Amino acid sequence: MAAQRPPYQRLGDVAFSKVEKVNAELFTLTYGAVVVQLLKDSEDVEQTSIQLEKMGYNIGVRIIDEFLAKANAGTCTDFKETGEVIAKVAFRMFLGVTVDCRHVVEPNAPADAMPAFHLIIVDNPLVDFVELPEHCSTLAYCNLLCGVVRGALEMVGMRVETKLLKDTLWGDEHTEISVSLKELVHEQYRDDDE
């Protein structure tokens, strides 16, 4: 059976088996505590969502090196493949879950439109034991993940926009993150000849 699985899934499994693990409940509860503290500090739901995304971004710019060094995912040829690698290898490696990647093609989109995909997280470990109280019902609880994806991709030269579209905490069936490519950033050097 194992041989018939798509290669990315196997890469993800291998990467997952190599990384250090922490107890899932500890992880979930720690994340919950962070979010609660942020809510208390900023006293604003909107601000907390933004802050979570920023924290994620800072994680993303560091996590990418660990991913590249340990996952052996190779080089992606296009943005579609990037989506697959994030969904099947990266999420598996760091969160232990596999995620579905759906490529979105906008109807009536021009041929040179920037590509995008949605990451569909059915079994989201962050939301276990979580309920959003009435006054926080708009909180983007999993916005951290959006930030991580954005930060990581930025480090490899892809400026993307990420958005939490659906969340189980909002009553949806699954968590869904949209990732759309905005710009491919090429290397630039500062010319600082003295």
Next chain:
Amino acid sequence: MIYNLYIYNKHGVCLLYHEWKRPNITAGSAMADQKLMFGFLFSLKQVVNKLTPDSGMPGFHACSTNKFKLNYYETATGLRFVLNTDPNCGDMRECIRYIYSAVFVEYASKNALYTAGEPLDNEQFLFALDKYVRSLPAFTSGAA
């Protein structure tokens, strides 16, 4: 024999220069030396990109002279590792990858006190690097 190691970030800032053995001391400051090396890598990469046929990913791994060999590894995040050895050392890419994954990631990426772009002067980082490099068979081979 392993001579020295340079690590650059994607903006061309030299994060680390470590020397084990350098038979030929260049004139000029360490800064000038690091810039010279980066300039060489930059130009060489341009040449490689120009010469590579359309099919196939451009990228060079090493170049050598009769006196030394320059082993190169670049990550997708733009980190560049340059390990200079004597010309008889085999393929050092695996070693550089190991330095990336077991030393750089563990002691720089995962270190909350390390800010990206700063020089790598963390003691544990240097200790782990030195220990690994000294353990390589290539470190002692070819010693005159």
